[in-house]
Structure formats: structure tokens, C-alpha cells
Amino acid sequence: xxxxxxxxxxxxxxxxxxxxxxxxxxxxxxxxxxxxxxxxxxxxxxxxxxxxxxxxxxxxxxxxxxxxxxxxxxxxxxxxxxxxxxxxxxxxxxxxxxxxxxxxxxxxxxxxxxxxxxxxxxxxxxxxxxxxxxxxxxxxxxxxxxxxxxxxxxxxxxxxxxxxxxxxxxxxxxxxxxxxxxxxxxxxxxxxxxxxxxxxxxxxxxxxxxxxxxxxxxxxxxxxxxxxxxxxxxxxxxxxxxxxxxxxxxxxxxxxxxxxxxxxxxxxxxxxxxxxxxxxxxxxxxxxxxxxxxxxxxxxxxxxxxxxxxxxxxxxx
Numbered sequence: 001x002x003x004x005x006x007x008x009x010x011x012x013x014x015x016x017x018x019x020x021x022x023x024x025x026x027x028x029x030x031x032x033x034x035x036x037x038x039x040x041x042x043x044x045x046x047x048x049x050x051x052x053x054x055x056x057x058x059x060x061x062x063x064x065x066x067x068x069x070x071x072x073x074x075x076x077x078x079x080x081x082x083x084x085x086x087x088x089x090x091x092x093x094x095x096x097x098x099x100x101x102x103x104x105x106x107x108x109x110x111x112x113x114x115x116x117x118x119x120x121x122x123x124x125x126x127x128x129x130x131x132x133x134x135x136x137x138x139x140x141x142x143x144x145x146x147x148x149x150x151x152x153x154x155x156x157x158x159x160x161x162x163x164x165x166x167x168x169x170x171x172x173x174x175x176x177x178x179x180x181x182x183x184x185x186x187x188x189x190x191x192x193x194x195x196x197x198x199x200x201x202x203x204x205x206x207x208x209x210x211x212x213x214x215x216x217x218x219x220x221x222x223x224x225x226x227x228x229x230x231x232x233x234x235x236x237x238x239x240x241x242x243x244x245x246x247x248x249x250x251x252x253x254x255x256x257x258x259x260x261x262x263x264x265x266x267x268x269x270x271x272x273x274x275x276x277x278x279x280x281x282x283x284x285x286x287x288x289x290x291x292x293x294x295x296x297x298x299x300x301x302x303x304x305x306x307x308x309x310x311x312x313x314x315x316x317x
Contacts, residue, residue, distance in 0.1 A: 029075055038308060041075060042082035042271055043296075047305045048074065051112070051296065058111040068096070068104060076101055077108035081272045081293060106285045112292035119295045122147070122181070122189045122213070126220065133221050135184035140256035145236065146221030147181040147189055148261035149210075149229070151201040152269075154178055154193075155278035156286050169197035178290060179204045181223065182264040187298050193290040201228045224258045268297050270307055 029037065030045060037045055052074045059070035068076070080101065096104070123129045129146050136145040153175040159167055167174045175197035181190040190210045195203075205211055205225075213219065214234040224236045231237045238254050239247045269275040272293045279286040299305075 041078050042308075043078065043300060044303070044305050047300060047303045048078070050299060050303065051078070054115060054299075055108065055111040058114070059107065068100070073104045073108050077105045078296070080105050081274050081289070081296075083273050102281070106281065106288070109285060109288040109292040112295050113288045116191075116291050116295050119298045120188055120191055120291075122210070122219065123183075124218075129219060129221050132183045136224075136257055136260070139184065139260070140253040142224070142236075142253045142257040144222050145224045145257060146219060147183060147223045148258050148264075149179065149181045149205065149223045149225045149235075150258075150261040150265070151177050151179045151204060152265045153197055154275055154286070154290055156197075156283065157278065157280050159283055163196070166196040166198045173197075176286065176290065177201070177204060179208060180261060180264065180294075181210060182261050184260055185301060186260065186264040186267055187301050188264065188268075188294045191291065191294050193287050202230060205229060224254065226258060267307065268293065271297065271300065 029041070032040070034045065037048075041048060043051070052071050055074065056070045059073050076096065123132055123146060132146045133144060136148075137143055153169050153171070153173075156167065156174050156176055158164070158174050164174075167176075169175045169177065176193060177195045177197050177199050179190075179192040179195070179201070180188055182188050192204060192208055192210075214223070214232075219234070222234045222236055227238050227240060229235055229237050236254060238251050242248045242251050274289070275293065279289055281289060
């Protein structure tokens with residue numbers, strides 16, 4: 001039997017899992033046309049290669065002994081996170097079982113989340129703070145702002161135990177209440193993803209590291225937040241009952257400037273549909289996924305990798 005016949009014989013007589021692996025080795029998602037690739041994976045090819053390079057060394061160990069290669073692990077994970085049909089769809093697309101996809105997503109999430117300090121960070125130098133402040137001021141002439149702050153609820157699966165009730169938010173579903181500070185370019189500069197859904201935004205802020213850093217005067221500028229936050233020397237909030245034209249003008253400028261963080265949430269959740277529809281993973285893995293997706297959100301902005309519009313709104317395949 002010559003070499004070609006031997007390969008054909010092996011493919012025809014191998015067990016199903018073996019055949020799937022052979023197929024996967026011949027089918028390279030990077031061979032897709034650029035638009036089709038982005039529709040499936042929510043990122044350009046160059047962005048995905050950057051993500052692979054970032055975590056390849058952390059994932060290569062799991063690929064030994066016939067496991068899934070780092071490249072495919074990353075592709076599977078971002079396919080899952082980008083769509084509503086989270087794990088079954090990615091498994092069907094890449095020929096992997098649902099338990100395997102689940103393990104891959106957890107592994108990739110933790111690998112990316114461990115890099116968060118390199119991608120999610122507040123401006124340190126005076127020059128960085130001034131550049132961010134200038135971009136905020138360009139929105140509606142609101143001076144001195146270096147970050148917009150707010151919280152958003154990320155749906156999680158029902159948790160057990162005595163503390164389960166505390167994860168139910170005011171809308172009646174289980175969630176994590178995630179605090180984010182973003183800049184005028186919608187980049188996430190600070191994130192807290194550990195609080196239960198019933199926790200009020202103001203408490204999360206009052207117990208956060210970012211508040212302490214402002215208290216310690218590490219920054220010259222201020223944050224801008226909604227009326228759920230306390231008015232502080234370093235935190236602009238709206239005037240609740242404006243009675244003068246200048247107070248109305250302040251509120252109008254405040255609304256337009258603070259809206260940055262709302263747009264940040266919108267873009268973040270549009271790219272990663274699992275943030276809209278819920279994370280069907282353990283609580284600990286869910287926290288890692290949220291941090292990982294904040295990292296990927298920032299990488300996409302750095303690489304000018306914008307959303308496709310309809311393919312995100314209607315969850316195209």
C-alpha cells in the first residue's frame with residue numbers, strides 16, 4: 001500500500017474522534033475570506049493572530065498528547081463568546097464535543113485574564129491624563145475628566161448555596177454587577193467583576209481600589225458618573241434638580257460626556273454576545289471570562305478592529 005492509500009485507509013477506518021482530528025488538521029479557518037472570517041470570529045485575522053501570540057505559550061502544554069492546538073483553542077473560545085448559541089455551535093463548527101469546548105473556553109479565558117494588567121490600566125503620567133482629558137472635553141466641552149464610570153449586569157447561571165439569593169439583581173435574574181471605567185475611545189481602563197448582582201453601584205465604587213487611588217491623589221483629573229454615585233472632589237455627578245440655565249448646561253454636558261461608558265458597554269456586548277445573553281459557566285470561570293473579554297475589547301480598539309454592524313445585530317453565521 002503506497003503512502004497516499006495508507007492515508008486514505010487511515011481516514012476511512014479511524015474512529016469518529018480520530019476522523020474529526022484529521023479533518024481539523026486540513027481545515028484552516030485562516031483560509032476563509034477575510035469577511036467570512038470576521039463574521040464567524042468577530043475579529044480580523046490580524047487581531048486573532050495577536051491574541052494567539054499573547055497566550056500561545058500558556059496553551060501549548062494542553063495541546064500535547066493529541067490535544068487541541070493553541071490556535072484552534074483561541075478560535076473556539078472567541079467563536080463561543082461572540083455568539084448567543086455559546087458552546088454547541090463552536091463544537092459543531094470545529095468538530096469538538098461540548099465538554100471539550102467548555103474546557104477550552106475556561107482555559108483560554110484564564111490565560112487572557114492573566115494578561116489583564118498589560119491591557120487594562122489607568123493613565124499614570126501627566127501627559128497620558130491630559131490626552132484623555134482633552135478627548136473627553138472634545139465631546140461637550142466638559143473639563144477635567146479622565147474616566148467615565150458605571151456598572152453593568154452580566155447574566156450568570158443560577159448559583160447554589162446560602163449566598164445564591166444575593167446574586168439576584170433588581171430585574172430578577174442572577175448576575176454579576178461589573179464596574180467599569182473607560183476613556184473617551186471606549187477603552188476599559190479599570191474593571192471590577194466580583195460583586196453579586198444585588199450589590200448597589202455606589203457600594204462597589206466605595207470599596208474599590210480605583211476610589212482609593214483617587215483618594216491617594218494618584219490622578220489629576222476626575223471621574224464622571226451618574227446620580228447613583230456620590231458627589232466627590234474627584235467624581236462629577238449630575239445636578240438632580242437644576243434651577244438655573246448654567247445648571248441645565250452642566251447637566252447636558254455631563255450627560256453627553258458620561259454617555260461614553262454606555263457606548264463602551266454597547267460595543268463590548270455587541271462584540272461578545274455572551275455578555276448580553278448570559279454566561280453558562282461556573283462563577284469563577286465567569287469572572288475570568290468577563291476580564292478576558294475586557295482585554296479583547298481593548299485589543300480590538302488598539303488594532304482599529306471595528307464591529308460589522310448587521311452581523312452582530314442579527315447574529316449571522
